[in-house]
Amino acid sequence: MMNATDTLKYFKSINFYPLIDTENQDYFPRTADMLQWLTQLHSFYQEALGINEGRNMHSLYNREISLQGDEVMAFPDKLIQVARLAKSLGYGYSLTLPIDRFMAIQSDLQPLLDECLLSSIGIVMDGTAEQVQEKAKEYTAFLEEMASKGLSIGLIGYMEHIDSLNLLEKECFNANSFTIYPMSQEPLGSFTRNPVTSCSRHFRILVDEKGLIYPCIGLYGLEEFALGSIYTKMEDSYFGHQQYPLDLPALIAKGPTIPEWLLADQSQRLTGMPPMCELHRLMLEASVCEV
Amino acid sequence: MESSTLFALMHMPITYSALVVENTSRCNAKCGMCYQSAGPKGSDQLGDHAIDSALLMEVLTDAMHIPSLTKRFHLSGGETFLKLEDAILLFDHARKVGFEDITAVSNGYWARNFIKGIGTAERLRDAGLTSMEISWDYWHLEHIPPEAVNNCIEACHHAGIETNLRLLATKTHSHAEALAMLDKKSVAKVDRISCCPVFPTGRASITLPKEDIYKEDNVYGSCHTTLNLTINAKGKVFPCCAGMDQTNNVLFGDIAEQKISHIAEKMNASPMLRTLVFYGASAFIPILQEAGIQLNEKEHANVCTLCWHLFSNKTYSHIINDYFDHALERALDSLMEINS
Numbered sequence: 001m002m003n004a005t006d007t008l009k010y011f012k013s014i015n016f017y018p019l020i021d022t023e024n025q026d027y028f029p030r031t032a033d034m035l036q037w038l039t040q041l042h043s044f045y046q047e048a049l050g051i052n053e054g055r056n057m058h059s060l061y062n063r064e065i066s067l068q069g070d071e072v073m074a075f076p077d078k079l080i081q082v083a084r085l086a087k088s089l090g091y092g093y094s095l096t097l098p099i100d101r102f103m104a105i106q107s108d109l110q111p112l113l114d115e116c117l118l119s120s121i122g123i124v125m126d127g128t129a130e131q132v133q134e135k136a137k138e139y140t141a142f143l144e145e146m147a148s149k150g151l152s153i154g155l156i157g158y159m160e161h162i163d164s165l166n167l168l169e170k171e172c173f174n175a176n177s178f179t180i181y182p183m184s185q186e187p188l189g190s191f192t193r194n195p196v197t198s199c200s201r202h203f204r205i206l207v208d209e210k211g212l213i214y215p216c217i218g219l220y221g222l223e224e225f226a227l228g229s230i231y232t233k234m235e236d237s238y239f240g241h242q243q244y245p246l247d248l249p250a251l252i253a254k255g256p257t258i259p260e261w262l263l264a265d266q267s268q269r270l271t272g273m274p275p276m277c278e279l280h281r282l283m284l285e286a287s288v289c290e291v
Numbered sequence: 292m293e294s295s296t297l298f299a300l301m302h303m304p305i306t307y308s309a310l311v312v313e314n315t316s317r318c319n320a321k322c323g324m325c326y327q328s329a330g331p332k333g334s335d336q337l338g339d340h341a342i343d344s345a346l347l348m349e350v351l352t353d354a355m356h357i358p359s360l361t362k363r364f365h366l367s368g369g370e371t372f373l374k375l376e377d378a379i380l381l382f383d384h385a386r387k388v389g390f391e392d393i394t395a396v397s398n399g400y401w402a403r404n405f406i407k408g409i410g411t412a413e414r415l416r417d418a419g420l421t422s423m424e425i426s427w428d429y430w431h432l433e434h435i436p437p438e439a440v441n442n443c444i445e446a447c448h449h450a451g452i453e454t455n456l457r458l459l460a461t462k463t464h465s466h467a468e469a470l471a472m473l474d475k476k477s478v479a480k481v482d483r484i485s486c487c488p489v490f491p492t493g494r495a496s497i498t499l500p501k502e503d504i505y506k507e508d509n510v511y512g513s514c515h516t517t518l519n520l521t522i523n524a525k526g527k528v529f530p531c532c533a534g535m536d537q538t539n540n541v542l543f544g545d546i547a548e549q550k551i552s553h554i555a556e557k558m559n560a561s562p563m564l565r566t567l568v569f570y571g572a573s574a575f576i577p578i579l580q581e582a583g584i585q586l587n588e589k590e591h592a593n594v595c596t597l598c599w600h601l602f603s604n605k606t607y608s609h610i611i612n613d614y615f616d617h618a619l620e621r622a623l624d625s626l627m628e629i630n631s
């Protein structure tokens with residue numbers, strides 16, 4: 001039977017969603033606190049999974065740290081500190097930003113590229129058709145340059161925009177591998193039938209601006225379901241066997257139990273998160289309200 | 292050799308992101324770029340083969356004992372949905388034994404009739420399929436109508452199966468050309484589109500003009516971060532489904548003779564395989580040179596096409612295998628020289 005510590009191997013990705021503190025020229029949570037916690041997490045991960053004794057070494061593969069949010073490039077030097085630590089601990093490092101933000105900070109990206117600190121980038125193109133047409137030349141030049149850098153690229157956007165830039169006709173987008181995550185202009189529609197799968201594909205550690213850590217995007221921001229905090233020891237988190245309201249091993253094995261009546265509900269989806277997560281969150285929010 | 296590569300070579304377990312099963316070498320199509328050289332009569336390279344599902348169910352159960360295997364099961368062919376009932380049986384079994392992610396690849400032919408496609412997608416989802424890769428490009432068009440691919444996307448979307456549209460391109464046939472053949476509304480419903488250049492392996496190496504294929508100009512990489520434990524349609528086991536699985540001259544194990552968990556253990560201990568995945572196929576170039584064979588690295592598009600080229604060739608494979616079969620003796624020999 002899997003225990004709380006064993007579940008740690010499912011949490012290979014760490015996503016920070018920091019806010020910026022212009023007054024102190026730093027993030028919430030503070031960069032120093034992020035660095036300290038990442039170091040602590042890495043030691044705990046190695047210890048808990050027996051990596052120090054030569055067991056479960058495969059769990060070191062495919063781990064990644066990412067910082068998300070429009071303003072994460074506000075303090076490039078701090079971002080580089082996190083990236084350097086990520087690399088030294090054997091994590092990949094990725095950035096996801098709207099294309100305009102990426103272009104605005106292109107020179108700040110250079111040190112990250114020079115030191116090979118970036119393993120992948122996510123470029124979001126969610127502007128209007130007019131905005132894309134207006135900047136078509138600059139966008140194309142920027143995307144072509146990124147595609148030629150040998151980074152793993154994810155393009156997140158409306159297919160209309162990607163088509164209008166003729167990106168998929170360009171040599172560099174045919175000669176290199178990359179992934180498109182199409183966004184849809186259409187309404188999300190109703191919930192799909194049989195949406196429940198293992199939660200393992202969605203598990204990652206998400207850190208909010210208060211330093212609270214969550215197991216997946218569906219539970220992000222619901223403080224009752226935080227696994228712990230970056231300000232306390234890992235031993236004092238869920239992974240150190242602290243009480244937790246959800247059964248994570250069961251969620252890994254078969255996903256959440258969603259009542260038939262809710263599954264049969266034909267109402268429209270409201271978020272872009274996986275349908276089972278939207279339903280699970282709805283259930284949990286309702287139960288929290290009842291409490 | 293860099294010290295980090297040496298450390299990995301000595302200590303890291305060979306790690307797999309999925310168990311890939313190619314349960315048939317037959318395909319209803321016969322596309323020009325197919326790395327598996329699949330067709331209605333089986334594979335041009337490997338012949339006409341299929342694996343019995345009862346045996347595969349045993350394999351799935353045993354595979355749960357492989358510690359370095361991520362619990363993802365991926366079913367592939369040829370065109371695996373030519374054997375729809377087998378696929379359903381395997382997905383259901385994979386879910387029961389504890390695979391957390393169950394995926395497949397298809398050309399989508401089975402959704403040509405939309406209503407039937409919906410029914411099939413619902414059955415696949417109910418059996419446990421979580422994600423479908425749909426292959427589409429210029430070369431599929433001769434065999435698969437675009438409507439079937441549109442329907443396949445829509446049917447999977449309806450049934451709650453994630454979709455990954457897989458596009459391939461050469462210099463004359465771009466991703467744009469492939470996408471333009473599909474319905475925009477359907478394309479907007481896929482979860483992702485994976486765009487890659489064609490590799491000059493399998494049928495592509497014979498039917499496509501060399502100069503039309505993009506080259507990475509780097510045959511020096513390694514592949515230990517991108518491996519999948521793969522069973523080809525002959526039941527032979529390989530470390531990936533990137534080309535080596537379609538070769539005939541290296542044997543790591545056969546699922547009809549040994550348990551997959553034992554085969555994976557043997558593979559992890561194989562000095563030849565460890566050199567290949569942690570150092571890269573280019574490590575074999577000096578071995579071949581010593582045997583008087585000069586290879587032009589520049590001819591190969593990337594590390595996997597070099598690997599495929601080496602292990603598709605009987606003589607090269609024999610020299611490489613022979614070198615590693617005698618590596619221990621040579622090592623002992625030189626140790627004795629040092630001591631004397």
Ligand code: SF4
Pocket residue numbers: 199202203215216217218219251255256276277278280281
């Ligand atoms: S179903 Fe719930 S626990 Fe599972 S990933 Fe989604 S939100 Fe998280």
Ligand code: SF4
Pocket residue numbers: 514517518530531532533534535567568572594595596598599
């Ligand atoms: S180099 Fe060879 S073993 Fe490695 S992924 Fe490529 S084809 Fe497979």
